[in-house]
Amino acid sequence: MSLRGLDPWEPLPHPEWLQRINGEADCFELEALIPLDAESLINAACMATGLKDFGADHWREPFEILSRALDAEAELTLMGRLMARNDVLCWLTNRLSIEETFRCHPEISDQVIKAPLFICGLPRSGTSILYELMAQDPSFRVPKTWEAIFPCPPPGPETSDSDQRVLRGHRIATQWNRVAPEFVTMHEMSGHIPCECGMLMTQSFVSDQIASLHQTPSYAAWFAGADMRSAYTDHRRLLQLLQWKNPGRWLLKAPAHQNHLPILFETYPDAQVIQTHRDPIKCMASTTNLLGTLYWMRSDKSFDSSAFDNTMLAEAAAVRLEAVIDLTESGEIPPAQLFDSSYKALLEQPQDCVARIYRHFGMRLSEKTVEAMTQYLAAKPRHKYGEHRYQTGSDESICRDRALLARYQAYYNVPSEV
Numbered sequence: 001m002s003l004r005g006l007d008p009w010e011p012l013p014h015p016e017w018l019q020r021i022n023g024e025a026d027c028f029e030l031e032a033l034i035p036l037d038a039e040s041l042i043n044a045a046c047m048a049t050g051l052k053d054f055g056a057d058h059w060r061e062p063f064e065i066l067s068r069a070l071d072a073e074a075e076l077t078l079m080g081r082l083m084a085r086n087d088v089l090c091w092l093t094n095r096l097s098i099e100e101t102f103r104c105h106p107e108i109s110d111q112v113i114k115a116p117l118f119i120c121g122l123p124r125s126g127t128s129i130l131y132e133l134m135a136q137d138p139s140f141r142v143p144k145t146w147e148a149i150f151p152c153p154p155p156g157p158e159t160s161d162s163d164q165r166v167l168r169g170h171r172i173a174t175q176w177n178r179v180a181p182e183f184v185t186m187h188e189m190s191g192h193i194p195c196e197c198g199m200l201m202t203q204s205f206v207s208d209q210i211a212s213l214h215q216t217p218s219y220a221a222w223f224a225g226a227d228m229r230s231a232y233t234d235h236r237r238l239l240q241l242l243q244w245k246n247p248g249r250w251l252l253k254a255p256a257h258q259n260h261l262p263i264l265f266e267t268y269p270d271a272q273v274i275q276t277h278r279d280p281i282k283c284m285a286s287t288t289n290l291l292g293t294l295y296w297m298r299s300d301k302s303f304d305s306s307a308f309d310n311t312m313l314a315e316a317a318a319v320r321l322e323a324v325i326d327l328t329e330s331g332e333i334p335p336a337q338l339f340d341s342s343y344k345a346l347l348e349q350p351q352d353c354v355a356r357i358y359r360h361f362g363m364r365l366s367e368k369t370v371e372a373m374t375q376y377l378a379a380k381p382r383h384k385y386g387e388h389r390y391q392t393g394s395d396e397s398i399c400r401d402r403a404l405l406a407r408y409q410a411y412y413n414v415p416s417e418v
Contacts, residue, residue, distance in 0.1 A: 009288060009303045011296040012182050018079060022300075025078040031071065034081040036088070038067040045092035054092075055099040058230035062205040062222060063092075069216035076214070079179065080298030084214065086172075087202075090149060095203040097152035098241060111240035116250040116268050117361070118197075120257035121276030122317070124286035126343040128187065130276060131253040132380075133354060135194045136372040137365075141248025143239075145173050146191035148199040151238060156245040166191055179297045186290050197254035200238050206231035208256045215295050215304065228260045232267040259320055261333055271337065272361050275324070278343035279417040280317050280405050281398055314401035321408040340412055350377060 014022070035041075046052050054060075070076065070084055102108055117140070119131050135142045146169025147155065155163050170191025177184045198209030206228065211220050239250060257264055258275060265271055292303040327333045339360045346353045351370065358365040398418060408414065 009292040011292060011303070012180075014296075015179070015181065018179060021079055022077040028078070030076075030078060030081055034078075034085055036067055036070045036076075036081065036085055038064050041067060041085070041088050041092060045089055045096060048089070049093050049096045049100075051096040051100050053099050053103070054095050056230075059095065059203070059205045059234075062210075062219065062226070063088075065222050066205060066210065066216065066219045069218045070214060073216050073218060074214040075299045075301040077299060080214075083175070083179075083298055087213070091202045091205065094151055098203065098238065101152055101154075101241060102237070105244070108240050108244050109237075111244055113236060113239050113243070113268060114249065115270045115272060116239070116252055117272045117274070118257050118264065118268075119251075119253040119274045119276065120261075121255055121341075122258070122278060122280055122283040122321075123255045124283045124290070125255070125276040125278035126341075126346050127253055127255050127276050130274065130341065130346055130354075131194055131251070133350060133373050133376060134251055134357075136376050137251075137369045139249065139369075140251035141243060141246065142194045142251050143200060143242060144191065145169060145189075145193055145195040145199065147242060148195040148202075149173070149191070151242060154242050154245045160246060161192075176297060180293050183293050183297075186286075186293065194251075194253065197235060197252050198256065200235050201231045203238070204231045204234040206234075208254075212291060212294055214298060215301055228263050229266075232260070232263055236267055258324060261324065261327060265333065265337075272339075273333075273337060274339050274341050274357060276341045276343055276346070277412045277414045279414060280314065280321070280408065281401055282417045284314070284317060314404040318404045318408065321405070325407065325411050342412075342414070344415055 013019075067088070070088075074080070074084070076084055117134075119127050119134075121127050134140065144160070146163075146166045147160075149169045149172055150165040155165075168191075173189045173191045176189050183189070196209070198207050198212075201207040202209055206223065206226050208223070211223050243250070257273070261273065264273070295301070295303055324333075328335070328338065339357055341353060341357065351373065354373065355365055357363075402409075402416065409416070
């Protein structure tokens with residue numbers, strides 16, 4: 001099966017060093033050597049930290065579903081099992097350490113998350129470049145990738161760049177580029193750049209990031225119907241922890257927030273949200289290639305894109321996008337707390353696009369910040385790491401999908417790119 005209108009997704013060959021490592025798997029009993037069962041993972045996390053309290057139990061069901069699916073469904077390579085076990089142990093040890101830090105310092109619960117600013121939108125709609133651009137404003141507190149990987153103990157401002165965990169976090173983040181060199185053309189990875197909220201939610205085991213790493217249909221099906229409140233509760237607690245020693249107004253980003261805006265505003269009533277807009281057909285085609293590459297890092301299993309129709313087909317995308325329109329028109333999302341940003345405008349006039357965002361939310365855009373943004377753009381031209389190439393489907397499928405997406409494109413004045 002393949003995404004409608006597209007040929008079956010075909011990966012680039014693995015790097016030669018990775019082929020050699022994975023080729024040695026037939027010498028081992030991988031399930032015994034690199035166990036992914038729930039009991040082994042929990043015992044290892046407890047042993048590594050000397051802790052046993054994981055806090056509220058909402059993480060256990062998705063964790064157990066995931067651990068079973070990693071063995072039964074994901075068909076992981078030798079490298080894939082190593083990466084998966086390291087990830088899950090990291091999420092478990094973080095959960096233990098976060099609970100212990102709150103127990104020792106209950107005053108962290110008094111931290112106020114004031115007017116966080118979120119960026120969301122369809123995947124591949126410019127959320128990352130807008131996020132990184134606005135992160136140049138020193139008035140924002142932005143979670144860095146290494147902090148999401150190693151949040152405990154929370155760093156202070158004086159160690160946020162020199163902490164010994166920075167280098168290790170950077171090595172873990174950029175490992176993706178070494179395992180699949182083509183990934184760098186799709187999304188920059190670094191321990192130093194701002195991270196997505198999906199990473200901040202991994203310790204809840206209710207996260208779209210987890211669903212994007214392996215072909216685990218049972219976990220994906222569970223996640224599709226999950227109550228996201230527990231993930232947002234854990235997200236808020238982690239922000240409280242991180243700002244305890246290093247305060248500031250949070251700037252945050254995840255495309256998936258677009259699907260959960262009522263819960264986001266329930267968790268953060270004074271939140272402000274920037275919603276990015278781009279031709280959904282381009283977004284969905286690009287997402288197909290991104291997901292296929294992520295799965296290929298850890299498994300030689302053919303990419304079954306039909307399992308992700310809810311993410312990548314126009315019917316499902318139209319339902320999600322129109323739901324946001326309905327929330328806006330009903331007033332359930334306060335207009336003053338939402339700004340719609342055009343991908344086309346961001347690429348063609350980035351400074352003007354950012355200036356409009358600042359005006360809408362009544363924020364001050366200083367000359368120093370404008371200069372920092374200008375320098376950032378100059379150092380990161382489009383296609384800096386190579387062009388991301390992908391299929392967009394047949395003329396027939398594009399025409400069919402345009403009709404489904406017509407209300408969204410008309411409502412937000414989104415131009416067609418194909």
